[in-house]
Amino acid sequence: MATDINKAQFIKDFKDQLYEDFMVKNSDATAEEQFVALAKVIKNYVRPDWFRQKNGIVADKKKTAYYFSIEFLPGKMLQTNLLNLGIYRMVEAALAENGVALNDLVAAERDMALGNGGLGRLAACFMDSLATIGAPGFGNGIRYKYGLFKQKIVNGYQVELPDAWLSSEGNVWETKKPHSAVDVKIYGNVYLEPHDGGVLKPVYENVKTLHAVPYDMPQIGFQNGVVNNLRLWDVEIPEKYELDYPTLADRRRVEDITSVLYPDDSSREGQSLRLIQEYFMVSAGLQTIVKSYAKMGLPMTAIQEKVAVHINDTHPAMAVPELMRILMDDYGVKWSDAWTSTIAVMSYTNHTVLSEALEKWDAALFKEIVPRIHQIVGEIDRQFVAKWASKVDACVVDNTRIIRNGQIHMANLAIIGGHSVNGVAKLHTELLIEDVLKDFYTIFPEKFNNKTNGIVPRRWSQIANPKLSNLIDDLIGKGWRRDIHELKKLENLTSDTAVLAQLDLVKTANKQRLADYAKKMLGIELPVNAIFDVQVKRLHAYKRQLLNVMHIIKLYQDLKANSELELTPRVFIFGAKAAPGYHFAKSVIKIINELAALVNNDAEIGDKLKVVFLENYNVSLAELIIPAADVSEQISTAGKEASGTSNMKFMMNGALTLATLDGANIEIKDAVGEDNIIIFGMDKNAVYDHYQKHDYNARAIYDNNPEIKRVVDAFVDGTIPNIHYEGHEIWDALVSYNDEYFLLEDFDDYVKKQAELATLYANDKQTWQQKALINIANSERFSSDDTIELYAKEIWEIN
Ligand code: 26Q
Known part of the structure; x- marks a missing residue:
């Protein structure tokens, strides 16, 4: 070893x-x-x-789990x-x-950034944890030539540049395996022709054949001698089929398939290249898996005893019909046996309740690109409807079938074609059951289960925060580095004032490390005695970066109205990428940057308030920012954030969470107790009440609450320069379009809780650090090693 x-x-x-x-x-x-x-x-x-x-x-002949994900976001390795x-x-x-x-x-x-955010980062944490618990679990994805775009801020606006992460050396961790290449067929026509014994076999015409070449990356377990494999597929033009791609343009179209990772842009759907990406990785992965199963010499109908395939969100949901295709067309298994095996092999994780984000494809496009898969999906849908039409309400069948109004519903395919559906936090799973997928729950209650997300503790403590780690060693010994549950021992030290003082020193040192970075990047001096209040995550309306902005505007206005005002100095730190086509999100970025310029250059404000937007938020920047946070902003509209995972990283690094009762925030509250987290705003029931009663009236709040009016008007009255267009867009979203995410309703409570925590920070640093220590101690509950142990036992039945 x-x-x-x-x-x-x-x-x-x-x-x-x-x-x-x-x-x-x-x-x-x-x-x-x-x-x-x-x-x-x-x-x-x-x-x-x-x-x-x-x-x-x-x-x-070990049973192995294969984690299929169109994103993996490991960062540096x-x-x-x-x-x-x-x-x-x-x-x-x-x-x-x-x-x-x-x-x-x-x-x-260079950061390996083959993911957008939470979902891709979770996949990377799971790869580490699978190896660490010693389970045979392999990843399957795409080796994108360009990862998530690099963000530059120019003139306050986001500009996207390609992320050419592969140096001339390629990716040093990978090994190319041309020996294991497989062919993937797309386009063309397919029809079925009877063969011996009446079996129907597909005949393909005019297909395009792609050569899928794997690149393998070792996934090393924590000091246990286990090394799993992450397999990422690249496309090449097969020599045998070179004549199918005679022109340079033809060849370029093929290379495009693995060229770029799609940014999370749920509103822009229907791009055929994305569908090809999905099929490409699913087909290449499954062909390989079935081939290696075949080598075991066991009956094909028992494949579920050795193989589990996990569908990470719906992007790889074509794994269901593709496994059916391989079993039937390539190995001669009959439909009913293939279907039994497929259901037993497949499982699916849902990561969103936003209906606009549920993946659908136009059936005609689907048929054009993957005609055989389209046939099989049609048959799965037909059999599903035939089976359930007589047993449940017509509208239940209508809501759960795969093909409806000329669209293919990928979540429905993943649920029908697998044996397990899980949400990623308790509340999220409840919402799937009660709301988003409730008709499925009436048909398949046994498929539903929760698996609350986790984070790989090593990266988010030992690697990101060496100073805190050394302090913890001194306090409770080094055992926690191997067994994160030992962090619990820190709870015994919460009344030790010397410990709390040391914790404070560590935090300040980490704040200084970040301040040095901000100085280098932005030329700005950040006072480390101020509260470092951090919101880093993708920019989305439901995540409510704008609520944070409104609070900053309020503080600014208060200070301008009364320069004597006692205010705990505060540094607001943002990091966020907006999908390139997400107009609203880009406007919020512009506004944050213009607000920062206004506040930071106002001599009257001085060091009381600073606002920084750190460009190109990614895993490496997270490792720098999170250890420096005093306050973790987790302020999504209740019911919208499936889980969140940065919330867990912040608590592990001793930040106090300022949160709505959403996603895993609820479980963080349960872990630390309500005295050690700051909760504000509507809960999920209050939100749903408004939906039911249609009684939310943002205009009325705006008209009747002078403070809110003053803050909202700052977007359009010239308070913040250079945001004429964006300011009006935001004002309209909040007032004219009835504030879809309830910022105005939650504003007062948010401001109140912000003021309370500021007072505590200013007056009682010791109590503050006590709460921080309790957060660190209880972060052990969110280890992805434990999460993956549950997947392994309860869903995949490996280990
Ligand atoms: C959609 C259409 C076209 C192209 C891409 C996409 C796309 C890409 C990525 C849609 C969604 C994503 C990523 C979603 C995501 O990261 N969800 C987050 O998953 C985390 C892990 O479970 C949760 O903690 C977060 O709450 C959830 O938002």
Whole structure:
């Protein structure tokens, strides 16, 4: 095992690698070269364990779970890999002895950002946790040439640039496996022709064949010798079918398939390239899985005993008809047996209750691109309707069938074609059952279950926050680094004033680290004695960054009206990408930046209020920002945020959560107790009440509440310069269009709770740190190791 490597051996391996790849001496090498060499040395160390796990699937006939996700968002891998191998300190020291700072090599790695946000990051946490609990669980996705766009702020506006994350070296962690390539067919016509014994076999005409080539990345478990595999597919033009793609434009259209990750833009649907991406990764992944199952020499009809396939949101939902296709067309399994197996193999996680975000495809487009899959989906739908029409209400069948009004409903396909549907927090699962998927619940109650999200504790404590980690070592020993539940022991120390003072010092140091970054990026000086109040997440109306903005405007107006006003100094920090086509979200970004310019340059305001928008929020920036937060803003309209996961990362780093009763915030409240979280606003029942009664009247609130009127009018009355257009758009959304996300109703309580926490911070730092410590202690409840253990036992039945 790699843990056996000593310093001398390591340094020899490192220098040999530098020589082999770049023909340079260590002393002449750039940080990039050193990073590449180090990564390759690590890969060499894990290769035996990795190889054994991959080959063990067939050799040991172990049941394996395959996590299908169109997004994986690991960020950087160097520190995680060193930590998980148990050689972090050794390597750091060995490099230092040779004049190399590990941190420079960490900085040289590029973020692997093949995901939008929560869903992709969750997939990455799950890969780490699967290896860490020692379960055979492999990832299946797409090797995008460009990850999520890089965000620049120009003139206050978001500008998107391509994220060319693959350096000339490619991705150093991956290994290309041309040997395991498979062909994927799209387009053309299909018809069924009877064969011997009357079996119908599909005949394809004019198809386009794509060559799917896998790139494998090791997923290293935490100090346990287990290395799982993340397989990402790239497309190539098969030599055999070269004549099908004669022109350069034809070839480019093929390359486009794995070229870019689609930004989360639920409003813009129906892009055929996205559908091709989905089918491409699903077909390539499943063909490989079935092939390796076939090698076990077991009956094809028992595939569910060795294979579990997880559908992460609906994007890979074509796994259902594709497995049917492979079993029937390639292996001659009859429909009814194939269907029994498919249901037993497949399971699905839902990540949203927003109806506009539920994936649908135009049936005609679907038929054009994946004609055989379209046939199979048609038959699944026909049989579903035939089976249930006589048993349940017509409207239940109508709401649950797959094809309706010329559209294919991907969630319906995933639910009907699998044995498990889970939400990602208790409230979210309840809402699926009571509301969004209630008709499904009447038909298949046994399929529904909850799996509250989690976060990989190592990255979000040990790696992101070394200072806090060292303090925790001093307080309760190092055992928590292996067993996160030991963090609970910190609860015994909440009355130890010396401990609370140390905690405060650590937080201040982390705030300074972030302040240095802000100084470098924006040239702004952030006072570290101020409350660092942070909202970092994708920009979405339902996440209500605008409510945060309204509060800042209120404070600004108060200060302008009375410069003597006692106010706890506060730094508001934002990080958020908006989908390129999401107009409203982009306007909010512009407004935040203009408000920041106004507030930060007002001499009367001074250090009492600062507002910063940090561009290009990504995993690496999260690792810098989250440890520096005093306040974690989790302020979505109740019922809208499926779970949230940054909320868990913040608490693990000692921020106090200011939250609505939404998603996992509710479970955080249960974990820390209501004295150690700040809850405000309407709960889900209050929100649903308004929906039912249609009685929400934003205009009335605006007319009757002078403070709210003053704040809302600031968007249009010139208070904030340079937002003429955006300000009117926002004003209209809040007043003319009846404030869809209830910002005005929640505003007063939000302001009140903000004031209370500011008073506490100013007057009783000790109580504040006590609450912070309780948050850290109880963050152990949100380890993705435990979440994945439940998936493994209850859904996949592996392990
Ligand atoms: C839609 C249409 C076209 C192209 C892309 C998309 C698209 C892409 C990504 C739609 C949605 C997503 C991502 C959704 C997501 O990240 N959801 C979050 O999942 C987290 C993990 O479960 C939860 O914690 C969050 O609450 C949820 O918002």
